[in-house]
Each structure stands twice: as C-alpha cells, then as structure tokens.
Amino acid sequence: MTNTRIERDSMGELEVPADALYGAQTQRAINNFTVSGLAMPESFIKALLRAKSAAAKANSQLDQIPAKMADAIETVVDDLLQAPELMSHFPVDVFQTGSGTSSNMNANEVLATLASRVYGDNVSPNDHVNCGQSSNDIIPSSIHISAAIELHQKLLPALAHLAKTTRVKASSVDQFVKTGRTHLMDAMPVRMSQSLNGWATQIEQNIAHLQQLEPSLQTLAQGGTAVGTGINAHPEFAQQYADALNADTGLNFKPADNFFSHISSQDIAVALSGQLKTTAVTIMKIANDLRWMNSGPLAGLGEIELQALQPGSSIMPGKVNPVIPEAAAMVAAQVIGNDAAITVGGQAGNFELNVMLPMIAYNLLQSIELLTNVSELLADKAIASFKVNEDKLQEALARNPILVTALNPVIGYLKAAEIAKQAYKEKRPVIDVAAENTELTVEQLTQLLDPAKLTHGGL
Numbered sequence: 540m541t542n543t544r545i546e547r548d549s550m551g552e553l554e555v556p557a558d559a560l561y562g563a564q565t566q567r568a569i570n571n572f573t574v575s576g577l578a579m580p581e582s583f584i585k586a587l588l589r590a591k592s593a594a595a596k597a598n599s600q601l602d603q604i605p606a607k608m609a610d611a612i613e614t615v616v617d618d619l620l621q622a623p624e625l626m627s628h629f630p631v632d633v634f635q636t637g638s639g640t641s642s643n644m645n646a647n648e649v650l651a652t653l654a655s656r657v658y659g660d661n662v663s664p665n666d667h668v669n670c671g672q673s674s675n676d677i678i679p680s681s682i683h684i685s686a687a688i689e690l691h692q693k694l695l696p697a698l699a700h701l702a703k704t705t706r707v708k709a710s711s712v713d714q715f716v717k718t719g720r721t722h723l724m725d726a727m728p729v730r731m732s733q734s735l736n737g738w739a740t741q742i743e744q745n746i747a748h749l750q751q752l753e754p755s756l757q758t759l760a761q762g763g764t765a766v767g768t769g770i771n772a773h774p775e776f777a778q779q780y781a782d783a784l785n786a787d788t789g790l791n792f793k794p795a796d797n798f799f800s801h802i803s804s805q806d807i808a809v810a811l812s813g814q815l816k817t818t819a820v821t822i823m824k825i826a827n828d829l830r831w832m833n834s835g836p837l838a839g840l841g842e843i844e845l846q847a848l849q850p851g852s853s854i855m856p857g858k859v860n861p862v863i864p865e866a867a868a869m870v871a872a873q874v875i876g877n878d879a880a881i882t883v884g885g886q887a888g889n890f891e892l893n894v895m896l897p898m899i900a901y902n903l904l905q906s907i908e909l910l911t912n913v914s915e916l917l918a919d920k921a922i923a924s925f926k927v928n929e930d931k932l933q934e935a936l937a938r939n940p941i942l943v944t945a946l947n948p949v950i951g952y953l954k955a956a957e958i959a960k961q962a963y964k965e966k967r968p969v970i971d972v973a974a975e976n977t978e979l980t981v982e983q984l985t986q987l988l989d990p991a992k993l994t995h996g997g998l
Contacts, residue, residue: 542556542557542558543555543556544556544557546562546566547563548563548564548567550563550567553566553567559628560628560648560649560653561645561649561652562648562651562652562664563648564641564644564645564648564664565630565641565644565645565648567641568631568632568636568641568644569630569631569632571635572631572634572635572641573632574632574633574635575633576632577633577634577901578626578629578630578631578632578633579629579631579633579642579897579900579901580685580900580901580904580905580908581625581626582685582688582908583681583682583685583900583901583904584625584626584629584642584646585620585625586681586684586685586688587642587643587677587678587681587685588616588619588620588650589616589620589684589784589787589788590677590681590684590761591612591616591646591647591650591677592612592616593780593783593784593787594668594671594672594677594776594780594783595608595609595612595616595668595670596609596613596779596780596783597671597773597780597783598670598671598773598776600779601773601775601776601779603670603671603773604667607658608654608658608667611655611657611658611662612650612654612667612668614654614657615650615654615657616650618653619649619650619653628645628649629642629645629646629649630645633897633898633901634897634898635897636897637887637892637894637896637897638675638678638892638894638896639674639678639681639896639900640674640678642897643669643674643677644664644669644674647664647665647668647669650662650668651664651667651668654667654668671762671764671771671772671773671776672761672764673764673765673771675760675763675764675765675766675802675891675892676759676760676761676762676763676798678896678897678900679759679760679801679805679893679896680759680760680761680801681900682808682896682899682900682903683756683757683758683759683760683792683808684759684784684788684792685900685904686808686811686903686904687753687756687792688788688790689904689907689908689911690749690756690811690907691753691790693907693908694749694907694910694911694914695746695749695750697910697912697915698745698749698818698910698914699746700914700918701742701914701918701922702743702746704918704922705736705739705742705918706735708735708922708923709731709732709733709735709736709739710732712731712732713730713731714730715730715731715732715927715929716728716729716731716932716936716990716991717729717730717731717734717842717932717935718932718936718939718941725935725939726941727941727942727945728936728942728990728991729994730991730994731927731932733994734828738821738824738825738828741821741824741825742821745814745817745818745821748814748817749811749814749818752807752810752811754791755807755810756807756811757790757791758792758793758794758795758801758807759777759780759781759784759792759793759794759795759801760798760801760802761776761777761780761794762776762777762778762780762794762798763795763798763799763801766799766802766891766892767797767799767801767802767803767891768798769798777794778794781793781794799891802891802892802893803888803890803891803892803893804888804893805881805884805885805888805895805899806885808881808885808899808903809881809882809884809885811903812877812881812882812902812903812906813878813882815874815878815903815906815907815910816874816875816878816906818874818910819870819872819874819875819878819906819910820871820875822870822871822910822913822914822917823867823868823871825867825922826864826865826867826868826871826917827864827868829843829845829861829921829925830861830864830865830868833845833864836928840931840935841931842927842928842931842932842935843925843926843927843928844925844926844927844928845861845863845921845924845925846921846925847859848862848863848920849862861921863917863921864917864921866913867913867917867921870910870912870913873905873906873909874906874909874910877903877905877906878902878906880898880902881898881899881902881903883895884896884898884899885899936990938966938968939969940958940959940960940962940963940969940972941959942969942988942990942993943955943956943962943969943973945987945988945993946958946973946979946987946988949977949987950977950979954976954977957976958976958977961976969988970985970988973988
C-alpha cells in the first residue's frame with residue numbers, strides 16, 4: 540500500500556491510507572469484508588452521526604467528557620452532514636460484523652480525527668466519541684433513527700401526494716363509465732372514479748398503518764450499552780441523549796422501556812418492513828391496473844393512454860411502453876424481497892444481541908427510499924397525466940352482455956343467463972336480445988341497463 544501511515548489498535552499496527560480520516564479498525568473491516576462493494580446507506584450514516592452528536596451533548600451535560608470536546612464533536616458532525624464527500628469516509632461493506640461494530644468504529648474514528656483538530660488535543664474514538672455507548676445499542680438505535688426520519692420526512696409525504704393526486708384524478712374522470720372486470724373477465728360497469736378512489740383508499744390505509752408504527756419506531760436501545768444492563772453509561776444518559784436527538788430532529792425519540800428487547804431483537808424493524816411490503820403490494824396492484832388499462836393501443840384494452848415518456852423499442856418504431864408502472868412493479872418486487880431478508884434477519888437475535896443489523900438497516904432503508912421515489916413518479920408521471928379513451932370505453936360497454944345482471948330482479952337469473960349467452964354467441968347488444976326474449980320494451984330496457992345508473996350502488 541503506497542502513501543500510507545501506521546495506525547494502532549488493540550490488535551497491533553496496521554497501514555492506513557495517509558489521507559484517510561478513519562483509523563485501524565475501519566481499515567481492518569475494509570480488508571476483511573470484501574463482499575459486495577455496497578456501503579451502508581447515506582441516511583443510516585447521517586443518523587449514526589446525529590446519534591454521536593447527541594451522545595456528545597448528553598455526556599457533556601452529565602460531566603462525562605469536557606464541554607469543549609463535546610462542542611468539537613458536535614461541530615464536526617454538523618460539517619460532515621453538509622459535506623458532499625461524506626460517504627467517501629464510510630466505506631465499510633454492508634456485509635460485515637453482524638453487530639455493525641465496524642460501522643460504529645468507522646464513525647468513531649472519523650469523528651475523533653476531525654474533533655481532535657478542532658479541540659486541539661487528542662479525542663479518543665473509544666473513550667470519548669463512543670463514551671457511554673456500545674455498538675450493540677448505537678447501531679440498533681441508528682436503525683430506528685434513520686428509518687423514523689426517512690419515514691416521517693420522505694415516505695409518508697410521498698404517499699400522501701400519491702393519494703391526493705389519485706383523488707384529484709378520480710374527480711376529473713368521474714363522468715367516464717367503463718366495463719368492470721373480475722377474474723380479468725367482463726363484469727358490471729364502474730365509473731373510472733370508483734376504480735381510482737379504491738386505489739386512493741388503499742394508499743391512505745397504508746399511510747395510517749405506517750403512522751401507527753411511528754411511536755414504537757421512535758423508541759431507542761440507546762443506554763443499554765453492551766447487553767442491555769447499561770454498563771459504562773451514566774444513569775441519566777439515555778434520557779439526555781433522547782432529548783438532544785429530539786432537539787436536532789424534531790421527532791419524539793425516547794428510551795425503550797426495556798433495553799434488552801431492543802438490543803436482542805429487531806421486531807419493530809420487522810414490523811415496519813412488513814408494512815412496507817403491504818405498501819409495495821398496493822403499488823403493484825395500481826401499477827398492474829394501469830398497465831392493463833393502457834394496453835394496446837389497438838390489440839389491448841386501450842381504455843387510457845399513459846403519458847409518452849420515451850421510445851419503447853430499439854427495433855419497433857413508434858412503440859411506447861408504460862415505463863413508470865413497470866418501474867413501480869419492479870420496486871414492489873424488490874421491497875417484497877427486502878422484507879424476506881429482513882424477516883430472516885429478525886430471527887438472528889441470539890441471546891442478548893441481534894447479529895444481522897447492517898443487512899436489516901440496508902434493506903429497510905432501501906425499501907423506504909424506493910417506495911418514496913416511485914410513489915412520486917407514479918403520481919406525477921402516470922396517474923395525473925393519463926388520458927381517457929372514451930370511445931374504447933363505450934365500445935366495450937355496448938357489447939357487454941353482463942349488463943343483463945340488472946334484469947335479475949325482473950326476469951330471474953336463469954332467463955338473464957340465457958339472454959347473456961345468446962348475446963355473446965350472436966355478438967349483439969344485450970338490449971336487442973332482451974327485447975326479443977322478454978316483455979320489456981326497449982325504453983324500459985334502456986333505462987334498466989343504463990351503464991351509468993348501474994354504477995351508483997357503490998360510492
């Protein structure tokens with residue numbers, strides 16, 4: 540290794556790049572975990588840094604470290620959070636030690652290096668930056684902190700935007716009546732607004748369920764240190780830490796009622812992932828409905844025309860594809876897969892510590908980010924901008940023998956079935972066939988089988 544310096548830790552000496560802010564323990568992790576090339580998410584690193592700043596403030600208030608040293612740590616955290624090259628200082632692979640100790644020490648070493656320059660004296664990564672902490676409580680806490688921030692500030696607003704956009708679009712297309720479908724087969728008519736309002740309700744239900752998880756997500760393992768007993772932490776550290784974090788984030792973090800549960804398990808992260816999976820299922824349903832409704836334009840349903848965003852084929856000129864719903868469907872598949880990994884990770888709570896924390900953090904935060912981004916795209920570049928092909932809607936409705944369902948109370952199910960089958964077979968409008976096979980007049984049938992009127996049983 541060229542342009543290096545020698546760093547020392549409890550295991551001895553090690554060469555580290557001369558300009559690296561981190562030290563020996565981070566370098567050992569870089570050498571050991573050549574697995575994926577994937578670093579921990581930026582949102583996680585920022586949460587970890589905020590956690591270190593809150594810890595410094597709490598330890599200063601409790602006279603565990605000098606006030607000026609704490610100020611130095613807080614200052615360099617603020618600087619790092621704004622630094623465009625932030626992630627270059629945090630290269631440790633996701634697939635590392637299961638406690639996330641390598642990422643914790645990476646943060647400790649970087650902050651110690653920078654804080655020492657500001658403080659004018661040695662700041663220790665272990666004794667000062669990590670004072671009152673263990674990887675075993677700071678990493679679970681950082682999972683909760685990062686997920687809580689990303690959920691509150693990004694995903695919930697994105698889903699609210701998607702729901703609102705869908706409601707507005709539903710109102711604008713309320714006049715359009717289309718053939719309903721069950722089992723992908725023709726069914727009774729629905730207003731297009733009814734379909735879209737169904738989507739909006741699904742989204743709003745997901746928002747409500749995610750909001751219900753926020754209070755538990757904002758409970759923290761911090762203060763439990765190594766195994767949950769709080770060894771080496773001041774008795775008031777956990778509360779002072781939460782107060783400092785709340786002043787920084789504007790959220791409502793508090794110490795867990797039981798540190799042992801928060802260190803040994805990741806049940807809350809698993810629950811959040813499960814709800815993210817449900818949200819992904821909703822996104823998949825909406826995306827697939829849009830794809831079906833847009834299919835064609837000649838040989839498919841062709842009920843709507845999605846905004847044309849890019850050429851759809853490298854060989855077929857003029858082809859345009861439903862790229863946003865396709866991207867949304869892939870996001871949904873990824874989130875569902877992430878949930879499977881997180882579920883397995885949640886089972887890795889062996890005695891007093893879960894040992895799949897970095898993987899859980901990575902997948903949880905990726906799911907939140909993907910759902911956030913694709914919700915905004917789905918709202919703005921698919922739902923808000925599609926056009927309705929009214930001629931296609933009317934053409935399908937005119938040929939739909941299932942409308943005869945409305946005659947069941949008048950002529951009975953069996954007679955209605957005969958009329959429907961004949962209309963299918965002869966490819967004739969159901970009104971004409973019903974007029975020939977019942978005593979009802981064309982005027983009566985027109986009123987009874989009016990597609991628009993048949994949609995008013997629901998909302």
